[in-house]
Ligand SMILES: Cc1cc2nc3c(=O)[nH]c(=O)nc-3n(C[C@H](O)[C@H](O)[C@H](O)COP(=O)(O)OP(=O)(O)OC[C@H]3O[C@@H](n4cnc5c(N)ncnc54)[C@H](O)[C@@H]3O)c2cc1C
Ligand code: FES
């Protein structure tokens with residue numbers, strides 16, 4: 122058994138699990154944060170994407186013990202004070218989801234993508250960066266639209282703040 | 284996944300010691316290959332020795348044209364290194380096309396070359412760049428390192444700590460990715476040094492893993508241009524046939540990827 126301690130959505134948490142327990146199961150079952158989904162569990166679909174130390178990763182392909190000591194953000198950590206994160210709001214405004222199964226991973230992927238590329242994001246980059254995320258409903262067009270809109274808005278907000 | 288015991292050393296020495304005390308231990312880097320194989324129960328490591336927290340195995344140093352990349356450096360770090368991009372842009376471009384962003388944030392150069400998947404990208408770069416694979420006990424020339432499908436010259440318990448190379452004057456990598464997996468169906472890394480020396484290394488296509496194509500090298504040493512490739516024959520008998528492509532198709536892809544790489548270099 123391993124003792125796990127990490128910061129999740131800004132809160133210090135700890136728990137015990139097998140050394141072989143996947144991070145996604147620790148997050149869902151030990152911490153009760155079920156917003157992070159398990160789609161394929163074989164690192165193909167991206168439903169399980171979270172941020173570890175500021176970078177997007179597939180939590181179905183990492184052991185919880187590998188993440189001990191790290192800082193994790195899950196979909197539950199994005200909204201602040203009852204306000205949706207701009208990426209979440211853009212997915213809603215642009216109809217970027219249907220069944221919603223892929224959405225937590227898509228949103229976490231989009232937030233990471235925007236953090237790395239800023240408002241320089243273009244459609245080709247967004248599509249290339251969605252390589253590791255599968256959506257069976259939307260046909261991707263509205264997801265791409267939502268990400269571009271959020272990038273523009275967040276870039277604009279950043280410029281206004283500077 | 285079978286039960287396992289996780290260890291997190293902070294030095295190469297400590298990692299090697301932990302491994303020598305394990306019954307069926309495995310080094311764990313990004314885990315992008317190893318965790319998947321353990322989940323399928325194709326691997327059963329009694330112990331996992333994590334290499335991600337060893338400072339001396341991380342980071343990129345560029346000194347003139349001489350490059351050192353720590354084995355635990357991620358694909359994302361290689362892809363986004365401006366310093367490395369200034370002397371060897373092709374290795375950054377190669378890393379930026381491995382898998383997807385999430386895989387690139389975890390997967391490491393050391394893990395990729397230790398695994399020596401016949402369709403992996405880095406082995407082609409290592410051969411074409413004449414890289415040295417630095418381990419905790421010796422230096423191995425790339426030419427002697429990749430010994431077959433998923434086989435390398437590494438001894439039991441040996442750790443790759445870094446790779447080094449001198450950046451050639453011209454470099455480029457072109458891969459034809461499998462449309463579903465994005466692994467190379469044929470990937471060609473070309474390199475030309477100022478002394479006229481040319482290397483053409485091919486991944487994804489050889490039935491024995493990565494290899495150099497001497498015919499291409501000779502033709503390009505005489506005439507460094509995409510046209511030089513046209514008359515070179517690529518023998519399909521040593522190439523892979525699988526559900527994705529026949530050996531003859533891959534033979535043609537090798538020529539096309541070489542032409543594109545030379546044009547891009
Ligand atoms: C969805 C997906 C797509 C991918 N697409 C591509 C692609 O297009 N091209 C490509 O090249 N690869 C691709 N990969 C593989 C990826 O590059 C892996 O990251 C890489 O093969 C293994 O690196 P790792 O750091 O994750 O190693 P791990 O999985 O941790 O380890 C792999 C093996 O190497 C050993 N090992 C690791 N580090 C060392 C070391 N320093 N010394 C000695 N032994 C060591 C381990 O014991 C293990 O046997 C893909 C993977 C996934 C999941
Ligand atoms: S559940 Fe992790 S990638 Fe599909």
Ligand code: FES
Nearest residue numbers: 219220256257258
């Ligand atoms: S909205 Fe249903 S899978 Fe993407």
